[in-house]
Amino acid sequence: MDTKRWQRICEVFDAVVDAPQDERAEVLKCLCAGDAELRREVEALLAADIRANTFEHYADSARGGMAADWADAADESADESADEFAYKRVGPWRLLREIGRGGMGVVYLAERADGAFEQNAALKLVKRGMDSDAVLARFLRERQILARLQHPHIAHLIDGGFVADGRPYFAMEYVEGKPLLVHCAALHANLRERLELFLDVCAAVQFAHGQLIVHRDIKPSNILVTAAGDAKLLDFGIAKLLDDSQGGTIDAQQRPMTPAFAAPEQLRGEPVTTATDIYALGAVLYELLSGARALASANATTPEAALRMLEAGVLAPPSRAAGMDAPLPPRLLRGDLDTIVLKALQRDPQRRYATAEALAGDLRRFLAGQPIAARRDRAGYRLRKFVGRHRLGVAASTLAVLALIAALSFAVWQAREKARQATVSDRVTQFLIGLFSGADPEHTRGASVTAQDLLDAGTQRLHADTQVAPDVRARLLQTVATTYTDLGLYDRALPLAQQALALLRRDPAQANADIAASLDQIGNLLRLKADYAQAEPLLRNALAMRRALLPVDDPAIIESLDHVAALDSAKGDFKGADAALAQALAAAQRHYGEGATETARYIDDYASNLDDMGKRTEALKIYRQALAIREKNLGPDDAEVATSLLNLGSHLDASGDYAAAAPLLERALAIRAKVYGPHHPLTGFAQLALAGVYQDLSRFDDEEKQARSALAIFRASLPPEHPQITDALNLLATTAMSRRNFTDSIPLAQEVLARSRKALGDTHPDTLTAKNNLAYALYHAGRYADAEVLQREVIAQVGADNGQGVDATDCENLANTLMKQGKFAEAISYEQRAVAIQTQREGEVSGNTAVALVGLAVAEELAGTNADAERDFRAALAVGEKLHASHDIDLFQWRLPLADFLVGRERCAEAEPLLDAIVTELKPREPLRDPLALLETQLLQGQCLIAAKHKAQGEVLQNDARVQLRKMPGIEVDLYATTARLLAAHGKN
Amino acid sequence: MAPWRYAIKCAATNADEVPATMTRVTGELPQDLFERVYQELRRIARGQRHAAGSPVTLDTTALVHEVYLKLHDAPDAKSIGRAHFLSLAARAMRQILVDHARARGRIKRGGDAIVTGLNDRVAGADDVVDLVALDAALTRLAALDERAGQLVEWRIFGGLEIAEIAQLQELTERTVFRDWRRARAFLVRELGLADTQA
Structure with a gap:
């Protein structure tokens, strides 16, 4: 040019x-x-x-930064230049000296000048010339955000205001301390000390996230440690309110972040969420532990460069990144800490820890020597809970009676609005009185039975009474149907609703809106009965009619939208549901107001659907909004607050954040027990949800107590086919399995299966889960033939249901059962199928492919085709080693099966290095998260000692392992061939 | 479409914006004055640093202006005039910072400077623009378009306002802004900052 x-x-x-x-x-x-x-x-x-x-902004700071660096590098001779700010007053503050300068303003050390009390602060004053409206708005928002953040590990806001020339300022807690890394280096902090400081930071971040505040720029220099040893997170100035009504991303110019610590989505300029902070926490932890940056800062100078690096490479685990001058010995990091850090640093936000607390929880478990949650599932059976949803109105018993009264009162009120319907209201009122005249608690056995009995009796009376006018009868039928629906008695409700419609259609004077309401009711009932094909035209028709007839944002339209969304969701069309729910929510916000209690319900439904769409972070945020609205409007102990807590807790439970879920559900339970009493089904639902979390926390005693209590309530108060009874039984069944109490678990699992089959059909995912669970118990109880029948059914049915085809795990499970019965050829074919499925889904180098290869090799070994078996054991280990180079995968799980095979062939010389490696890998991690592997290793090592003529020594080793293995009923079926034989061999001796 | 409309616009652009003569303010500072500017810049900068604890950036615009306040009465500076002086100080600043950036690159720092306090929001952005690369790109720009090269030097290293530059170059502010916009785009492209979306 x-x-x-x-x-x-x-x-x-x-x-x-x-x-x-x-x-x-x-x-x-x-x-x-x-x-x-x-x-x-x-x-x-x-x-x-x-x-x-953007360039101008960056060039500005590059210049300023370099100038600062130059000034520092220039030769030292203290220059006592006059401080122009000394003793300058800002509000009640006297500025002492400048302590920092950033893009937006200057920070001064200030002291209280009004003599009110002695206090120092870091005072931030917006730069002159920078006070454009946008900066001002941002500054003010910052001030509001900070005011909400009062936490021992966050530098908090003290005060804010405007100086005489109109510039805003705010004073923050002045933190006298050293940056995190400097502090740790100076103290030669050990692993525990480092982690404990980091846990403080996690707590601060968790707290801020709870307030819907994201930090966006967490990095070691933003974390100061005071002389007292408290970590404080600084600079929430760039935090963005999650519920910022402007929403959207701030533009590129306002992207203050540090590429080396920024999450991929942040580097791409995509919306920043709490997951972004989790990533940054991971990056901080990475450096805190290894002394190295997750992303070498020299190469990550621009967001673009950082992004390219992130997308090109695989992150080395911290234990491998630690250099010669690393602050901690790399062996301390190997295993769990590698896993934890890499989970926080997942590229995909969904795969990171769901919350800072979940990250902290794993670190605490690590410190306590407990198994961490981030670990991969061990292959084979996975016990699953059914996921519960909690909506208001999924009620029973007393609540149903309350709902009935409310519904009837509403009907009466509605009727009164229209003079020509005066007679309707009269008749309805009479019926209401008649219905409840027998509702004296003293004459009834229990509230719930009363509700159902009342309705049954009332319906009979209604049918018998020929004098009732058609419009009155229609309304009564609808009301009773609604109440049956709330009780979960859809079969009773449906004919009544249909009769109501027929009556309405017969009367030409009847308004279309009533017919629309009737169509909506029937459609919704059919939806609840899972008859989606019939439900759909009714619901859509009702919505169209209501839209045509009613004013915009009418509650009936909102209700229709909600029902259509529920249908879409039930059909798996979450996107369709999302659109409808967004409309419903917007209409509710306009009709009831953004902070209205009624609106909270639609917020909740919207969040549930986000959950279904896999947008978990967003869902979490929105659940919290609903909770905040309900708490604000209704106080802390209201029933609706309990519903919100249940939703939030169930969400956290499903996200794996059990520790955070437990207190929320405990609170929900306490509220419900108080509001509804201890024997109410709604109280039982809360108990059931809590029991599920206790199960995940391995608190089996607590789990059983809650689940049994819930089950007792349900059996006494709910219709016998109610789905929550199934859930409670399933929970008890799976807990028994977790405790390896297979004998007790089998009848429970059988009942669960029978109920699921009846309620949901043979191919429903929950039915298949129930089958798998029962098969697992049967297999471990040695009832292989029974297990096989179920497993074959699962494989035959599963593809039809989920459209994804047969799951490899199902093939592996069946293959295991076949092997136990000597059907090796077929077992091999199923294992081959599993390998093919995993290879096709995840590629050759994947953990699940390696798991499947081991399964295949085991089948080949048992079939006596040893050459094939050895080839596949080694192939699995090779995949494992490839993965190990870049991922958080343990090698012992691939070494052990090969070693087992080799010992079985009396090739101890080849097996021993593998066994030693397993011990080296697992020993430092005591108490063990996988005691089985080490015990198996012990048996094999003992065998090799015996083979090497150290009989006594070998037997001691083996017997010790045998004693411990025998404590686990059914364990023999979980062992590899040689170890299983060695365990059994003892029995014969 | 009517192509001539745009042809007319092009003509207008040419007539309006290419001045017949160009004021030249490219002279170097006398060596001793440069020395003094340099010393003074460093003294003021250090003073700010000490006063501030350890801020992450310095306000170089303020620095350049302070140097002027300090030195404008000096005999050899008096004849130069404010704007001219500032332009020369900007050049000194460019030399200083680019030299320092080069030196720092050679030393290869052992980790980023640790920054204390509430102020380091822009610390990460330091890394986004490489001053040495910027200097090279600026030199390429000046070879193509001397006026634009000057403008960028004054603006980026001296923090001079468009109005001050317009005065120096005896151009309208509008023209300076047009120059600035093009030059900026040129640099962004040269530095490879335009490749990805913001």
Whole structure:
């Protein structure tokens, strides 16, 4: 390019940017006619122009940063230059000295000047010339955010205001301390000390996230440690309110972040969520433990470069990144800490820890020597709980009676609005009185039975009474149907609702809106009965009619939208549901107000659907909004607050954050027990949800207590086919399995299966889960033939249900059962199928493929095709080693099966290095998260000692392992071939 | 579409914005004055640093202006005029910072500077623009377009306002802004900052 060319480019560039936006392309085309190169040059410049503001901002700070560095590097001779700010007053503060300067303002050390009390603060004053409206708005928002953040590990806001010239300021807690890494280096802090400081930071972040505040720029230099040893997180100035009504991302210019600590989505300029902070926490932990940056900062100077690095490479686990001068010995990091850090640093936000507390929880478990949650599932059976949803109105018994009264009162009120319906209201009121005249608690056995009995009796009376006018009868039928629906008695409700519709249609004077309501009711009932094909036209028709007849944002339209969404969701069309729910929510916000209690219900439904769509982080945030609204409007002990707590707790439970879920559910339970009493089904639902969390926390005693209590309540108060009874039974069954009490678990699991089959059909995912669970128990109880039948059913049915085809795990499970019965050829074919499925889904180098390969090799070993078996054991180990180079995968799980095979072939010389490696890998991690592997290793090592003529020594080792293994009933089926034989061999001796 | 409309616009651009003569303010500072500017810049900068504990950035615009306040009465500076002086100080600042950045690159720092306090929001952004690369790109720009090269030097290293530059270059502010916009785009492209979306 020469000057002339540049001038030409400039001319075209100027002409294009001067042209109106929609004409630019045309101008460019016309001016560059016949000169494609010129056009490319100008286009490149135009593209650059879009980024130019950002560049200016970055160039500013690059210059300022370098100047600061230069000034520091310049030779030292303290220069007592007059501090122009000394003793300058800002509000009640006297500025002492400047302690920092950033893009937006200057920070001073200040002291209280009004003598009110002695206090120092870091005072942030917006720069003169920077007080544009946008900065001002941001500053004010910052001030509000900070005011909400009162936490021992967050530098908190003390005060804020405006100085005389109109610039805003705020004073923050002045933290006298050292940056995290400097502090740890100076103290030669050990692993525990480092982790404990980091846990403080996690607590601070968790707290801020609870307030819907994301930090966005967590990094070691933003964490100060005081002389007292408290970590304090600084600079929530760039935090963005999660519930910021402006929403959206802030523009590129306002992207203050540090590329080396920024999450991929942040580098891409995508919306920042709590998961972004989890990533940054992971990056801080990485450096805190290894002394190395997760992303070498020298190479990650721009967001683009950092992103390229992140997307190109695989992160080395911290234990491998630790260099010669690492602060801690790498062996301390190997295993669990590697796993924890890498989980926090997952590229996909969904795969990181769901919360800072979940991350902290794993670190605490690590410190306590307990198994961490981040570990991969061991292959084979996975016990699953059914996921519960908690909506208001899924009620029973007393609540149903209350709902009935409310519904009838509403009907009466509605009727009164229209004078011509005065008779309707009278009849309804009479019926209401008649219905409840027998409701005296003294004459009834229990509230719930009363409700159902009342309804049954009332319905009979209604049918018998021929004097009731059709419109009155229709309304009564609808009301009773609604109440049956709330009780979960859909079969009783449906004919009544249909009769109501027929009555309405017979009367030509009847308004269309009533017919729409009736269609909606029937459609919703059919939806609840899972008859989606019939439900759909009714629900959509009702919505269309209501839209045509009723004012915009009418509650009936909102209700219709909610029902349509529930249908879409039930059919698996979560996107469709999302659209409908967004409409419903927007309408509710307009009709009831954004902070209205009624709106909270739609917020909740919207969040549930987000959950279904896998947008867990967003769902969490929105559940919290609903909770906040309910707490604010209704106080802390209201029933609706309990519903919100249940939703939130169930969400956290499903996210694996059991520790956070437990207190929420405990609170929900306490509220419900208080509001509804201890024997109410709603109290039982809360108990059941809590029991599920206790199971996940391995608190089996607590789990059983809650689950049994819930089950007792349900059996006494709910219709016998109620799904929550199944859930409670399933929980008890799986807990028994977790305790290896297979004998007790079998009848429970059988009942669960029978109930699921009846309620949901043979191919429903929950039915298949129930089958798998029962098969697991049967298999461990040695009832292989029974297990086999179920497993074959699962494989035959599963593909039809989920559209994803047969799961490899199902094939592996069946293959195991077949092996136990000597059907090796078929077992091999199923294992081969599992390998093929996993290879196709996840590629050859994947953990699940390696798991499947081991399964195949085991089958081949038992079939006596040893060459094949050895090849596949080694292939699995090779995959494991490849994974180990880049992921958090343990090698022992691949070494052990090969070693087992080799010992079985009396090839101890080859097995021993593997066995030693397993011990080296597992020993430092005591107490063990996988005691089985070490015990198996012990048996094999003992065998090798015996083979090497150290009989006594070997037997001691083996007997010790045998004693411990025998404590686990059914364990023999979980062992590899040689170890299983060695365990059994003792019995014969 | 009517192509002539745009042809007319092009003509207008040319007539309006290419001045017949160009004021030259490219002279170097006398060596001793440069020395004094340098010393003074460093003294003021250090003073700010000490006063501030350890801020992450210095306000170089303020620095350059302070140097002027300090030195404008000196005999050899008096004749130069404010704007001219500032432009020369900006050049000194460019030399200082780019030299320092080069030196720092050679030393290869052992980890980022640890920054204390509430102020390091922009610390990460330091890394986004490499001053040495910027200097090279600026030199390329100046070879193509001397006026734009000056403008960028004053603006980026001296923090001079568009109005001050317009005065120096005896151009309208509008023209300076056009120059600035093009130059900025040129640099962004040269530095490879335009490749990805913000």
